Amino acid sequence: MPDLVQPSAFPQNAEPLLLTPGPLTTSRRTKEAMLRDWGSRDSAFISMTGEIRARLLNMAGGEGQFECIPMQGSGTFAVESMIGTLVPKDGKALVLANGSYGKRAAAILNKIGRAHSVIDKGDYLPPRETDVTAALTADPSITHVIAIHCETSSGILNPIAELADATRSAGCRLLVDSMSAFGAIPIDAKNLPFEAMVSSSNKCLEGAPGFGFVIADTNALEMAADNCHSLSLDAHAQLTGFNRNGHWRFTPPTHVVAAFLEALRQHEQEGGVAGRNRRYSRNRDVLVSEMRALGFETLLDDEWLSPIIVTFFNPADPAFDFRCFYELIRQRGFLIYPGKLTEVDSFRIGCVGHLDEDAMRGVCVAIREALGELGVRDARPPDESLRERDRLRAA
Numbered sequence: 001m002p003d004l005v006q007p008s009a010f011p012q013n014a015e016p017l018l019l020t021p022g023p024l025t026t027s028r029r030t031k032e033a034m035l036r037d038w039g040s041r042d043s044a045f046i047s048m049t050g051e052i053r054a055r056l057l058n059m060a061g062g063e064g065q066f067e068c069i070p071m072q073g074s075g076t077f078a079v080e081s082m083i084g085t086l087v088p089k090d091g092k093a094l095v096l097a098n099g100s101y102g103k104r105a106a107a108i109l110n111k112i113g114r115a116h117s118v119i120d121k122g123d124y125l126p127p128r129e130t131d132v133t134a135a136l137t138a139d140p141s142i143t144h145v146i147a148i149h150c151e152t153s154s155g156i157l158n159p160i161a162e163l164a165d166a167t168r169s170a171g172c173r174l175l176v177d178s179m180s181a182f183g184a185i186p187i188d189a190k191n192l193p194f195e196a197m198v199s200s201s202n203k204c205l206e207g208a209p210g211f212g213f214v215i216a217d218t219n220a221l222e223m224a225a226d227n228c229h230s231l232s233l234d235a236h237a238q239l240t241g242f243n244r245n246g247h248w249r250f251t252p253p254t255h256v257v258a259a260f261l262e263a264l265r266q267h268e269q270e271g272g273v274a275g276r277n278r279r280y281s282r283n284r285d286v287l288v289s290e291m292r293a294l295g296f297e298t299l300l301d302d303e304w305l306s307p308i309i310v311t312f313f314n315p316a317d318p319a320f321d322f323r324c325f326y327e328l329i330r331q332r333g334f335l336i337y338p339g340k341l342t343e344v345d346s347f348r349i350g351c352v353g354h355l356d357e358d359a360m361r362g363v364c365v366a367i368r369e370a371l372g373e374l375g376v377r378d379a380r381p382p383d384e385s386l387r388e389r390d391r392l393r394a395a
């Protein structure tokens, strides 16, 4: 693959590689697409928007039955747009949470005043079919289930197909936050029943940050006129705007849209979702095996490790200090992701972005050197963290 930054040739003081879940490292070609200005009401920009919507719809297997609605803002704006537009005012949502993005979906429902309940599985474990079936049987007033495809706070890849089946069997509708999965993990409306899903420009599709998109069932959208609590986040109204004249209702992030179209073309050239999944999976495999060789342990069982981001326990060694560790790795040209988990001291390393396994080997060299400089002899996590992990996994 051309145009990948080679860590071995990484010049000092150049921009670091982002080993984060997004914004992430983009290709030169994608960045260069931002070097011109576009009139947002001009036919050239209108046709770019149209091409992006069509490509995304095709990627989700939604042609004919679904609509793709780009929405300005970060990914959360698109999540809020999906929930606010599609959960009816007299509906009720069940949130399947196992990390901060599930909690955020519940916070949105709370903020906009939609009835909801939450199943919280903690940081380690996926929600399962049996959880969903039991909750939906116990509460027939639930209309929608909200699931997180890859819960980026731990990197856990939730079993979305079984959650979709359980939701459909109970006669409910599924809303999927596929923010950090779409483009690298398959999701196909033709064989996975969902009412809507969201993702954004700056995750596995490797664009710059600035907008998200809702892919939603056309009939559900038609039923959702005037349901949204918000003027700017109303996906139904945004779609009406696109259908009328191809315009975004309000100022779009024009440069980001242009870069995103270039990013989608590169995604296609890489072999689409399957091609990207292959590269990211290889990144993860190299990362996990090199880190384990250094003595680190993953939070999750191999079964649940996504090719998106991996959580590692902090070492027990008292010489380990995360802030210094981070800084030493940063000086070597890599930004890792500080942990935000509630239950354990940990940090995360992303496998996504315009990088290959050489970057993964490069960051592991940087980590080995950082441990040496800190005087950390052993990267093994505290015994009590491992015991707690094993206890929860067994439960």
Ligand SMILES: *Cc1c(COP(=O)(O)O)cnc(C)c1O
Pocket (backbone or CB within 6 Å): 021, 022, 074, 075, 076, 077, 079, 101, 148, 150, 151, 152, 177, 178, 179, 180, 200
């Ligand atoms: C990144 C992400 C979001 C959106 O986060 P923003 O910071 O608003 O872009 C939502 N859900 C998941 C699972 C994510 O990974």
